[in-house]
Amino acid sequence: MAGRGADIRAWYAWIAAGIWDFVMAQSTSAKWRFWIDRGGTFTDIVAQAPDGELIIEKLLSEDPANYADAAIEGIGRILKTDHGAPIPADQIDHVKMGTTVATNALLERKGAPVLFVTNRGFSDLLQIGDQSRPKLFELDIQKPTPIYEDTLEISGRVDVDGQEIEALDEAAARAEFAKAAQSGMTSCAIALINAWRWPQMEQRLSALAREAGFTNVSASHAVSGLIGLVPRASTTLVDAYLSPVLSAYVARVAAALPGVDLYFMKSSGDLTRAEAFRGKDAVLSGPAGGLIASAKTAKTAGEPNIITFDMGGTSTDVAFFDGSFERTDDAVLAGVKLRSPIMSINTVAAGGGSVLSFDGEKFAVGPESAGADPGPMCYRRGGPLTVTDANLFLGRLDPSQFPKIFGPNRNETLDTTSVKAAFAALGAQARMAPEEVAQGFVDIAVANMARAIRQVTLEKGRDIDGFALNCFGGAGGQLACRVASELGVKRVLVHPLSGVLSAYGMGLADRGDIDQIMIEEPLHEASLVHATAMAKELENAQRTRLIETGARPDALTSMHVLHLKYRGSDTTLALCFKDAAALEVEFHKAHLARFGFSRMDREI
Numbered sequence: 193m194a195g196r197g198a199d200i201r202a203w204y205a206w207i208a209a210g211i212w213d214f215v216m217a218q219s220t221s222a223k224w225r226f227w228i229d230r231g232g233t234f235t236d237i238v239a240q241a242p243d244g245e246l247i248i249e250k251l252l253s254e255d256p257a258n259y260a261d262a263a264i265e266g267i268g269r270i271l272k273t274d275h276g277a278p279i280p281a282d283q284i285d286h287v288k289m290g291t292t293v294a295t296n297a298l299l300e301r302k303g304a305p306v307l308f309v310t311n312r313g314f315s316d317l318l319q320i321g322d323q324s325r326p327k328l329f330e331l332d333i334q335k336p337t338p339i340y341e342d343t344l345e346i347s348g349r350v351d352v353d354g355q356e357i358e359a360l361d362e363a364a365a366r367a368e369f370a371k372a373a374q375s376g377m378t379s380c381a382i383a384l385i386n387a388w389r390w391p392q393m394e395q396r397l398s399a400l401a402r403e404a405g406f407t408n409v410s411a412s413h414a415v416s417g418l419i420g421l422v423p424r425a426s427t428t429l430v431d432a433y434l435s436p437v438l439s440a441y442v443a444r445v446a447a448a449l450p451g452v453d454l455y456f457m458k459s460s461g462d463l464t465r466a467e468a469f470r471g472k473d474a475v476l477s478g479p480a481g482g483l484i485a486s487a488k489t490a491k492t493a494g495e496p497n498i499i500t501f502d503m504g505g506t507s508t509d510v511a512f513f514d515g516s517f518e519r520t521d522d523a524v525l526a527g528v529k530l531r532s533p534i535m536s537i538n539t540v541a542a543g544g545g546s547v548l549s550f551d552g553e554k555f556a557v558g559p560e561s562a563g564a565d566p567g568p569m570c571y572r573r574g575g576p577l578t579v580t581d582a583n584l585f586l587g588r589l590d591p592s593q594f595p596k597i598f599g600p601n602r603n604e605t606l607d608t609t610s611v612k613a614a615f616a617a618l619g620a621q622a623r624m625a626p627e628e629v630a631q632g633f634v635d636i637a638v639a640n641m642a643r644a645i646r647q648v649t650l651e652k653g654r655d656i657d658g659f660a661l662n663c664f665g666g667a668g669g670q671l672a673c674r675v676a677s678e679l680g681v682k683r684v685l686v687h688p689l690s691g692v693l694s695a696y697g698m699g700l701a702d703r704g705d706i707d708q709i710m711i712e713e714p715l716h717e718a719s720l721v722h723a724t725a726m727a728k729e730l731e732n733a734q735r736t737r738l739i740e741t742g743a744r745p746d747a748l749t750s751m752h753v754l755h756l757k758y759r760g761s762d763t764t765l766a767l768c769f770k771d772a773a774a775l776e777v778e779f780h781k782a783h784l785a786r787f788g789f790s791r792m793d794r795e796i
Contacts, residue, residue: 224271228289230289231506232563235266237270238692238695238698250666279448281449281451291474294474298528301339305379306381307379307401312347315344317425318429339528341377344372349384350390366400369404398411407436408435416472417710420531456474458474460532462702485693486498498661504666505567506543509537511537512649518535520534540644544568547561552621557637572604572606589670663684663685665691709727754769763787
């Protein structure tokens with residue numbers, strides 16, 4: 193490893209049979225098992241044959257000229273079925289999948305047309321939001337495009353104690369629902385004031401919406417039953433916007449795999465059955481699988497503390513693991529607030545397919561991506577210069593190691609000639625050597641990725657001394673050592689399946705569920721007794737759901753977590769249940785480590 197990465201020890205910690213660590217521990221099956229990551233650029237498939245052998249398949253996620261769905265096409269290729277022939281579902285034990293279908297629908301604003309229903313006078317609730325200004329000194333403020341088609345204000349309201357302030361006008365609501373349904377809207381998001389505690393009015397409106405013909409109804413008390421109207425309404429809207437798109441995709445996959453156990457990865461890092469997969473749980477479905485795999489494979493290599501580095505074609509995802517992953521309940525994606533359990537992942541718009549540009553004054557990497565079609569310039573499909581092209585030009589990618597699948601007829605090698613000419617032209621324009629131009633672009637990409645890692649580590653008070661960088665993703669090997677060197681990290685882990693580790697992680701992940709309930713009580717022993725009882729109720733409900741859908745009772749484990757905050761603060765920290773005195777000490781300590789201060793005099 194030459195250059196700045198020379199001081200990095202890249203550990204190829206698994207060879208030959210070592211790949212089987214977790215897969216074989218799950219035992220083999222008389223049928224095939226498929227683990228799939230449908231990304232923005234590529235769809236990766238790891239299949240376990242009945243004899244335990246692992247088979248890898250990688251396809252473009254979008255290739256309409258050759259197939260309708262990459263996941264189904266990949267399964268068919270591995271099972272050696274004729275193109276277009278039905279999948280022999282009787283040969284398959286299960287399929288576990290992560291997908292960017294919901295993410296892409298939100299980013300591209302291609303969700304279902306949604307009717308947003310709220311109390312009278314609050315139709316502009318989500319346009320006003322919480323009045324936060326991410327760019328405080330920005331003069332030309334660009335507001336995110338609303339994702340609802342229309343709003344409906346209803347009469348009817350209860351106060352915080354559940355007392356009726358205004359009665360629900362069912363006749364008027366029924367008429368408005370019918371009118372909206374006739375206009376073509378099929379999905380409805382309902383968010384009323386105080387419904388997190390008193391859901392009866394939302395429940396009645398949900399029934400009226402279904403009677404009017406709405407095929408999807410998302411009610412805030414069921415989607416995000418926590419205090420806070422704005423995040424609750426926004427999350428409900430996301431669920432209503434994405435669930436129909438997601439359901440259509442899930443139904444299409446299920447139809448091609450009749451009788452097969454089909455599971456999808458949630459943003460929280462847990463698998464759920466296809467019929468329970470909802471829009472609010474799907475926005476980080478794919479990356480979560482990679483985090484699960486990176487943690488388990490690193491543990492096998494003797495590395496309990498890692499930074500995950502998932503570099504794909506479009507973006508790079510990074511996260512922090514020190515025995516457990518950080519989860520957050522609040523996220524912003526494509527300008528939309530979401531409150532749902534999500535793996536804490538920091539994403540930067542720099543990947544192998546990120547477009548390189550020069551405006552005459554400065555170099556830029558991304559955020560645009562060449563995607564799967566046309567892809568980087570070296571793919572011979574008319575694509576732009578990308579990070580991959582820069583590494584090819586600098587000699588860090590060996591064309592002889594790539595199959596002859598490029599060009600219009602998919603029978604040529606990587607195009608080095610066009611890449612050299614393009615960098616020569618950029619060099620002339622910038623008055624620099626072509627190699628300096630290419631290296632400059634790579635330096636920018638590395639800086640962006642290192643900054644993203646610092647945001648989830650150093651800026652949160654976390655010392656990364658002694659941590660390893662676990663590199664995966666289709667493009668991860670291009671820059672992993674450079675990024676590690678930039679951060680002062682001394683060890684880089686590269687799994688033999690690093691290029692498809694997110695798919696591999698689907699096979700290592702467990703089914704699971706996360707439920708939340710709002711208590712809002714001061715921390716003392718009596719409130720802990722109440723909280724423990726509430727947590728046990730949630731656990732029992734979860735156990736029942738999982739067992740009813742095929743989980744073994746003796747295989748289930750649970751964990752109860754409290755989210756604590758100072759009175760007057762909105763920021764919570766998650767801690768495991770202990771007695772009140774121990775929790776108080778631990779909370780002050782955790783707050784000091786996370787934010788640099790604690791308030792010993794403030795009630796928790």
